[in-house]
Amino acid sequence: MSERPRPIATAWSEPFWAELREGRFTLQRCSDCGRFAGYPKVFCPHCYSDDLEWVPASGKGRIYTHSTVINNPPSTFVDELPYVIAIVTLDEGPRFLTRIVDADPEDVACDIPVELEIREEDGGPMPMFRLAVAAD
Amino acid sequence: MAKGAVIGIGEVPSGRFPERTALEAALQAAREAIVDSGIDKSEIDVVMPCGALFSREFNTSLGVGRLVEELGLLGTAGTNVQVFAGGSSGTVMLQVASGLISAGLARNVLCVHSDQLGTGVDKTQGIDLFATVGMSNEWEIPFGVNFSAIAGLITNRYMHETGTTPEQVAAVCVSMREWAKLNPHAMYRGPLTVEDVLNSKMLATPIHAFESNMLADGAAAMVISAPDTAPDKTDTPVYLLGASGRTTHYTLAAEADMARFSYATAAQEAFAMAGLSPADVQLAQIYDSYPVFVLIALEEVGLIPRGEAGAFVAAGHTQPGGKLPMTTNGGMLSQGHTGAGGGFAIMVETIRQLMGKAGDRQVDATFAVETATGGTYMDAHVAVLGNQRP
Numbered sequence: 251m252s253e254r255p256r257p258i259a260t261a262w263s264e265p266f267w268a269e270l271r272e273g274r275f276t277l278q279r280c281s282d283c284g285r286f287a288g289y290p291k292v293f294c295p296h297c298y299s300d301d302l303e304w305v306p307a308s309g310k311g312r313i314y315t316h317s318t319v320i321n322n323p324p325s326t327f328v329d330e331l332p333y334v335i336a337i338v339t340l341d342e343g344p345r346f347l348t349r350i351v352d353a354d355p356e357d358v359a360c361d362i363p364v365e366l367e368i369r370e371e372d373g374g375p376m377p378m379f380r381l382a383v384a385a386d
Numbered sequence: 387m388a389k390g391a392v393i394g395i396g397e398v399p400s401g402r403f404p405e406r407t408a409l410e411a412a413l414q415a416a417r418e419a420i421v422d423s424g425i426d427k428s429e430i431d432v433v434m435p436c437g438a439l440f441s442r443e444f445n446t447s448l449g450v451g452r453l454v455e456e457l458g459l460l461g462t463a464g465t466n467v468q469v470f471a472g473g474s475s476g477t478v479m480l481q482v483a484s485g486l487i488s489a490g491l492a493r494n495v496l497c498v499h500s501d502q503l504g505t506g507v508d509k510t511q512g513i514d515l516f517a518t519v520g521m522s523n524e525w526e527i528p529f530g531v532n533f534s535a536i537a538g539l540i541t542n543r544y545m546h547e548t549g550t551t552p553e554q555v556a557a558v559c560v561s562m563r564e565w566a567k568l569n570p571h572a573m574y575r576g577p578l579t580v581e582d583v584l585n586s587k588m589l590a591t592p593i594h595a596f597e598s599n600m601l602a603d604g605a606a607a608m609v610i611s612a613p614d615t616a617p618d619k620t621d622t623p624v625y626l627l628g629a630s631g632r633t634t635h636y637t638l639a640a641e642a643d644m645a646r647f648s649y650a651t652a653a654q655e656a657f658a659m660a661g662l663s664p665a666d667v668q669l670a671q672i673y674d675s676y677p678v679f680v681l682i683a684l685e686e687v688g689l690i691p692r693g694e695a696g697a698f699v700a701a702g703h704t705q706p707g708g709k710l711p712m713t714t715n716g717g718m719l720s721q722g723h724t725g726a727g728g729g730f731a732i733m734v735e736t737i738r739q740l741m742g743k744a745g746d747r748q749v750d751a752t753f754a755v756e757t758a759t760g761g762t763y764m765d766a767h768v769a770v771l772g773n774q775r776p
Contacts, residue, residue, distance in 0.1 A: 257524045288640060289525050315546070315644060317538025318591045319530060324517035325510050327530035335535045335590070337639050345639040347526050355591070360546040376528065 254326040256373045263290035265304055270375045275309050275366050277342060278302040288344045309366030311340040311379070318355040334358055338379050349378045357381060388625035388775050389659075390484025391616035392608050392737045393494075394423025400604035400722035400731065401573040404505040408444055411605035412500035413456055419607035420457075424620045425494055428462040430609070432492040434479055436499035437470030439519060439725040440506035453498060465492070472520060472760020473673060474631070475499065475726040476733030477767040481629050483610040493612065500605035501725040504573075507601075520761045522637045534598055536638055536762045537676035538590040544645045544678050545592070547693075552592055554696025556583035558677030559596055559719050564705040566716025568747035573602050573722035580700075599675045602722025606734045613775070622741040624773055627753075628659030631767035638762045649686030649757065652768040657688075660770040662753060664688035667770070669754035670710055671736040673729050674717035683757045684712075687768060711749040714739060729758040733769075740773040 259267050266289075269276045278287040282299035293300050316336040323331060334350040336358065350358050351367055363382035368375045396418025398411045412435075420427050435448035449468040454460060471478040476499070483495035507515060517532035544550060557580055566572035578596065586595040616623035632648035635641040657663055664687060672683045681695040689710065690698050698704070704712035715721045715735035718728040736756045738744050753772040759765055 254530070255523065255528050257528045259524060263524065289522075289637070315539045315543035317535045317542060317593070319532070319535050319538075320588045320590060321595075322532070322534065322587075322589050323530055324527075324532050325514055330530065333530060335529060335531050335539065337539055337644075347529060347531060347637065347639045349529055360543060 253372065260290070262292050266290050267374065269304065270368060270377060273368060275307045275368070275377055276304045277307045277344060279305045286342055286344050289346070308341050310363065310382070311338045312361055312363050313350070313358065314339045314345055315360055316350065316358045318358070336379065338364055346377065351378045351380055353381050388613035388627055389629065390480065390487055390610050390626045391613040391623040392480070393425070393611045393616050393620040393623055394419040394421070394609035395607065395734050395737050395741070396422060397571055397606040397731065397734055398604065399571040400602045400724055402504040403603045406603065408438060408440065408500045408502040408506065408603070408605070409452070409456065411603065412453060412498050415500065415605040415607040416453065416457055416496060416498045419609050420496065423609040423611070425609070427457065427459060429494050430459055430462070430496045431464045432483070432486060432495040433459060433463050433466045434483060434495055434497045435466070435468050436475045436479065436497070436726050436730060437468060438501045439515065440502045470726060472726055472764065473675060473729040474758040474760040474765055474767045476730035477629065477631070477756065477758040477769050480610060480626055480733060480769065484626050487610065487612050495610045496607065497610065498605070498607040499724070499727040499730040501727050502603045503601040503725050504603040504722065506603065525637050525639070532590070534593045535590040537598070537678060538593045539638065540644050540763065541592055541676070541678040544682060547645045549693065550681060550696035552584060553580050554700045555592070555677045555681070556580045556594070556597065557696070557700035558674065558680045559583045561699055561704045562674060562713060562717045562719040565714045565747060566720030568706060569715050569721060572716040572720050573600060574720045593676065597677055599718035599723035599728065602724050604722060604724035604727050604731065606727060606730050608734060608737060622743070622773070624737045624740040624771055625775055626769060627662065627772050627776065628656040628770040629768065630655035630659065631765050633765040635764050636761070645682065646686055647682060647759070647763060647766045649683050649766040649768060650688070652766045653687040653755070656768040656770050661776050662770055664755065667753045667755045668751035669714070669736070669739055669749055670704070670712045671732050671754055671756040672713050673732055673758045674713055674719050675723060675728060677719070679759060679763065680713070687755060687757060689755070706747065711751070714744065714747050714749065726760070729760070732756060732758065736771055740771060
């Protein structure tokens with residue numbers, strides 16, 4: 251079994267992964283137009299400014315949608331079945347594809363709150379989420 | 387005003403054909419399309435191969451003139467240019483070819499797709515290829531996502547917003563199969579019920595194995611010409627009357643609305659261009675690959691009210707004899723998924739129906755709407771076609 255694929259970082263996304271290794275989840279925000287870039291970009295995709303700054307994110311969000319992988323995963327993920335894939339809308343606005351960890355798949359649902367959980371994997375940390383303890 | 391006219395089509399059966407190479411399949415489909423068009427092959431001045439996913443070597447050869455040489459078009463074909471837009475390739479190639487013709491830069495364009503995903507890759511390679519092809523190696527692949535999970539994410543959000551049931555989603559597969567039973571080129575033609583679908587292996591919730599497309603070998607081709615002179619070349623020209631699209635993500639997380647995509651905008655623009663409305667079409671050739679895209683497109687294109695497509699399909703209205711014939715080749719769910727060719731085959735089927743050449747599954751239609759989407763459903767493309775010019 252070959253190893254599961256690690257994120258292949260770019261020169262402009264490396265600060266995200268460096269911050270994550272320090273336990274911080276950060277987002278690029280444009281100093282000119284004030285909008286978030288989503289995952290790290292070369293320049294602001296909204297106004298084309300080069301002036302992107304890294305800001306700490308709350309690590310809180312809600313599940314936009316989810317799917318639990320049961321069978322026929324990519325071959326390097328067979329040992330991890332079943333696992334919950336989700337797209338989370340951060341409180342700051344951007345959405346990320348991620349995993350929901352330590353949850354019964356039956357408890358995972360659209361629109362429920364989640365919190366960041368940085369998981370140490372072979373080769374480095376991954377930004378994952380867990381169900382929020384206190385629902386509102 | 388028609389944008390382009392399709393004057394010839396060709397196709398080989400989809401399925402698992404280990405003895406048939408992708409090159410041979412491409413050539414057979416292309417020859418059939420040229421013969422069907424009624425023009426001499428020397429009148430083809432642009433050859434437009436699609437992208438093939440199973441082999442980088444084969445794909446590259448298509449970009450550098452292999453079909454021109456093998457089809458005996460050396461010295462007469464002016465341009466060989468590859469066009470690839472994932473599952474939207476059929477629609478996009480028809481748009482690009484029509485644009486070249488409208489601009490006076492081409493007279494007759496040959497579009498060809500061929501791929502060998504059924505037998506040209508082994509099973510593990512096939513699963514891994516489709517787990518990762520086109521996805522981000524930084525923001526998607528490392529989490530273990532694959533296309534079944536991508537479809538699961540979209541289906542769950544759509545069901546959450548509309549209340550559509552698993553039985554209604556499964557009914558899309560049954561509609562596809564009922565049409566495939568009438569299509570000798572389809573990969574799967576046996577009986578299929580909603581219970582069969584829901585009892586098949588769960589891949590990624592809520593997607594069952596029978597709700598996942600099957601990788602297949604296949605090839606198809608079409609010849610596109612100028613609308614004004616097409617009737618001089620063939621008795622059965624089919625006109626591209628309107629087309630539009632929106633590209634709404636590369637990574638799925640960037641999609642603004644996963645229960646709608648942008649079919650509504652694309653359809654409004656395509657129908658306006660055609661001078662028609664959704665009520666004017668008698669045939670819906672909707673891209674499937676997974677059932678949820680059918681339900682979303684039926685609603686957003688304007689054929690069925692929001693949230694009601696599942697019940698409409700479950701009632702059998704899209705099956706043979708129903709009031710809205712839909713995806714009459716059986717789609718990727720039954721004809722088979724040949725990479726970019728899944729959508730290409732649906733476009734060719736749209737044209738075949740409007741030409742009156744669909745055999746046992748022929749429907750009575752003057753105007754049709756066709757949809758397509760590629761990648762992780764990165765775009766929403768809508769085309770309006772007819773065998774008359776409104």
